[in-house]
Amino acid sequence: MKSGSRLERILAAGHFAVTSELGPPKNADPDNIRKKASYCLGNVDAANVTDNQTAIVRMSSIAAGTIALSCGVEPVIQMVCRDRNRIAMQSDILGAAALGCKNLLCLSGDHQKFGNHPQASGVYDLDSMQLIDMVRRMRDDKTFLSGEPIKDHEPRFFIGAAANPFADPLNFRITRLAKKIAAGVDFIQTQCIFDIDRFEQYMKMVVDRGLHEKAYILAGLAPVRSERALQYMKDEVPGMSVPDELIARMAAVKDKDEKMEEGIKICLEMIECVKHIEGVRGIHLMPVGWESITPVIVERAGLLPRPDVA
Numbered sequence: 001m002k003s004g005s006r007l008e009r010i011l012a013a014g015h016f017a018v019t020s021e022l023g024p025p026k027n028a029d030p031d032n033i034r035k036k037a038s039y040c041l042g043n044v045d046a047a048n049v050t051d052n053q054t055a056i057v058r059m060s061s062i063a064a065g066t067i068a069l070s071c072g073v074e075p076v077i078q079m080v081c082r083d084r085n086r087i088a089m090q091s092d093i094l095g096a097a098a099l100g101c102k103n104l105l106c107l108s109g110d111h112q113k114f115g116n117h118p119q120a121s122g123v124y125d126l127d128s129m130q131l132i133d134m135v136r137r138m139r140d141d142k143t144f145l146s147g148e149p150i151k152d153h154e155p156r157f158f159i160g161a162a163a164n165p166f167a168d169p170l171n172f173r174i175t176r177l178a179k180k181i182a183a184g185v186d187f188i189q190t191q192c193i194f195d196i197d198r199f200e201q202y203m204k205m206v207v208d209r210g211l212h213e214k215a216y217i218l219a220g221l222a223p224v225r226s227e228r229a230l231q232y233m234k235d236e237v238p239g240m241s242v243p244d245e246l247i248a249r250m251a252a253v254k255d256k257d258e259k260m261e262e263g264i265k266i267c268l269e270m271i272e273c274v275k276h277i278e279g280v281r282g283i284h285l286m287p288v289g290w291e292s293i294t295p296v297i298v299e300r301a302g303l304l305p306r307p308d309v310a
């Protein structure tokens with residue numbers, strides 16, 4: 001065991017993992033985290049706690065993750081390169097480990113121009129690849145990035161990263177995944193999947209290179225409530241592939257409640273598809289602003305009860 005986290009134990013035991021997302025609030029209310037954690041408790045193996053998602057100021061991912069942990073929900077702490085230099089990153093990594101967090105997702109972060117402080121300076125002292133390598137060094141080599149040794153109590157994280165199967169060129173996406181694995185990543189969560197054909201093509205290339213045997217791959221899925229959400233992702237989110245037929249399918253449903261149900265059905269269909277794709281070891285649900293739907297989807301997908309691992 002590299003960290004001993006529940007997520008690592010679930011995957012190491014060969015179970016199909018389920019993770020979800022928990023977005024911290026734009027205020028200091030701990031009850032907001034506790035409420036969202038209640039949707040995750042017993043329904044997922046771990047919950048990603050986002051780090052100033054979309055470059056908007058929110059409660060610290062480490063603070064929110066610690067609150068979630070106190071509620072019995074294992075957090076996956078997200079860390080972005082946008083807001084910290086290497087000194088601050090290593091300090092936060094030590095702090096998160098001291099607070100009992102065992103999973104860390106290494107990300108570049110959305111550019112600050114998209115958030116509520118577009119005038120802010122992006123740090124980007126390290127990129128996501130270098131962040132992965134730094135966390136691995138701290139854990140496995142017991143050294144800081146400077147080379148100074150960590151004499152004891154090194155931070156032991158299950159290291160994660162993101163992957164986008166839909167950006168072009170596809171060959172480059174596979175190469176980039178291989179580089180993240182070489183840097184030390186243990187698990188991957190993919191971009192939201194709506195284009196199953198493209199994802200199957202991506203996973204075939206992953207399997208052909210044996211990368212699925214070197215890191216656990218979780219397929220990212222996002223339940224949506226309207227065709228507007230799909231259209232926005234298609235038009236405005238770089239590297240997304242959303243088939244027109246899915247947008248038309250959602251648009252054909254006029255009643256608001258029925259439209260939400262259609263979004264759930266699409267997500268359930270996607271889950272059923274990815275479960276049978278070679279190399280996929282679990283799913284990562286991204287119900288942005290709709291965390292309450294997580295237990296519904298997990299139950300209807302037949303993914304409950306979650307396995308009991310020692």
